[in-house]
Amino acid sequence: MDIKKETIASLHDKLVNKDVTAEELANDAINKINANEKKLNTFITVNDKAPEAAKKIDEDGIKGPLSGIPIAFKDNIVTNGIKTTAASKILYNFMPVYSATVLERLEAAGAVDIGKTNLDEFAMGSSTETSYFDTTVNPWDLSRVPGGSSGGSAAAVAAGEVVAALGTDTGGSIRQPAAFNGIFGIKPTYGRVSRWGVIAFASSLDQVGVLSKRVEDSATVLSAMAGHDEHDSTSSEKPVPDYRANLSKDMSGVRIAVPKEFWHEGTHPEVLENVNKALDAYKKMGATVDEVSLPSLKHAVEVYYVLASSEASSNLQRYDGVRYGFRAKDVKNIKDLFVKSRSEGFGDEVKRRIMLGTFALSAGAYDAYFKKAAEVRTLFINEMNDVLKDHDLIMGPSTTTPAFKIGEKVDDPLAMYMNDILTIPANLAGLPAASVPAGLADGLPVGLQIIGRPFDEQSVFNAAYALQEENKFYEKIPTALKGED
Amino acid sequence: MISKDEILHVAALANLKFEDSEVDSFVSQLDKIVNMESKLSSVDTTGVEPTYNMGDTNTVFREDKGIRTQTREQMLENVPETDNNLIKVPTIVDKEDDE
Secondary structure, three states, X not given: OOHHHOOHHHHHHHHHOOOOOHHHHHHHHHHHHHHHHHHHOOEXXXXXXXXXXXXXXXXXXXXXOOOOOEEEEEOXXXXXXXXXXXXXXXXXXXXXXXXXXXXHHHHHOOOEEEEEEOOOHHHOOOOOOOOOOOOOOEOOEOOEOOOOOOHHHHHHHHOOOOOXXXXXXXXXXXXXXXXXXXXXXXXXXXXXXXXXXXXXXXXXXXXXXXXXXXXXXXXXXXXHHOOOEOOEOOOOOOOOOOOOOOOOOOOOOOEEEEEXXXXXXXXXXXXXXXXXXHHHHHHHOOOEEEEEOOHHHHHHHHHHHHHHHHHHHHHHHXXXXXXXXXXXXXXXXXXXXXXXXXXXXXXXXXXXXXXXXXXHHOOOOOHHHHHHHHHHHHHHHHHHHHHHHOOOEEEEEOOOOOOOEOOOOOOOHHHHHHHHHHOHHHHHHOOOEEEEEEEEXXXXXXXXXXXXXXXXXXXXXXXXXXXHHHHOHHHOOOHHHOOOO | OOOHHHHHHHHHHOOOOOOHHHHHHHHHHXXXXXXXXXXXXXXXXXXXXXXXXXXXXXXXXXXXXXXXXXXXXXXHOOOOOEEOOXXXXXXXXXXXXXX
């Protein structure tokens, strides 16, 4: 079966009509993953027990929309009894004894965990190149990165291995790979989804979201996993709408704000051309488009790298070689055990972030870096919220360029960090944001970014759905996969 | 400009150690990044409250009642070295190493 042409709803119909069984779907997905793996490297661990779990669902009978649907999980989402590594040597052998709330909720809805996708180590990166388990490759061009950090999830969806995959987004890690792979990806409002069981990177920015070829599939998955969780006190008690049932492509009267700073001078002209085309389409559908200004945007990368690194340095203190994961050998005392396990277990990018964060939090630097960044964050949040007072959505490109070459930026951390300038704002302000395919630039996918008001994921889904139904980008097959099937 | 000594001090705080051959490239990379971050000083934040946390809930209470989570055996499953159902680590107080 060609999963690239299927949706959760079409698979559900086939399951209900017994044209296919959940067990067959699971086996199909595993075969597809294994066939692609040498070329794309989208997974760290394939769940061999998936067909067995799917068989049980067949026996119990297909129920809700996710019943029997294979879904992939980014490998920083802990899964009881399935290795969870965060793509780091320091967790290379970690076998969780409980599951993340998002996984439990999706499994309770009948979804089948097909395996764990590749990512940048601890989700720190924009290319999946910092993974301890090798980089994932972009199915549109095998010489290019899939983006990151949810690069494995994005490439797995684009390649038709699964209809949907979970990712996490701290500074753009769902939206940027979604854009690079020509698929949809949404980072919900901070607090919309429980972070319990999600390996922490930056706790005030991290959020779990969904990547799928079709907007409606992410809507289905998000409704099933969102909502308050007693294990995560930052998860919101606001009721979760049925995003799929409420999907509407009616854009009449929708007020769209376009920050002029998003039209960054370094942005690829064809990226801007595609985004402008999308905005014109919205105007034709009856939306208004106003230019606005976010003057603090020029400091967003600075704020982000101070805060995210500081939170990371704190969150990653727990990796010490004592209770789980990699433990260094030949140590003379406990301090030596900590230092050696961490120095041998973390990769360079993770060490860089820990160092940056430790520096920003250290005596003498705290006020000028950590506190200052937190203050500028407040200014930035106020600017975003001001714009959203009289606009329903903020739009712009998801990325400044299409997917770049493997190896192109890996040795230049600053150039890599600048990649995130357009996606960071939504994380700093905790707003829901998505990337939806807008077209092709030099044969590579371009994403339109849609940012909404807090807890108004519905408007984000609706606008993305309207564009999807207009440009039908999902019909396009990734270039490097043509001639398959 | 961040000095090599500062970097080594921060590394010690973070329980990280760098090979001599990698210190210099780390110093120059971190210097560039910190330099970028220093641009924040140009922003006037007089009277602006910092944002450290997100989320719309404050302190959360629950009934003071025991709940069952993992068993001792489960919690020890991932421990690299155990002895008698305890976590085994190297010497904590070492006479030769009184730092």
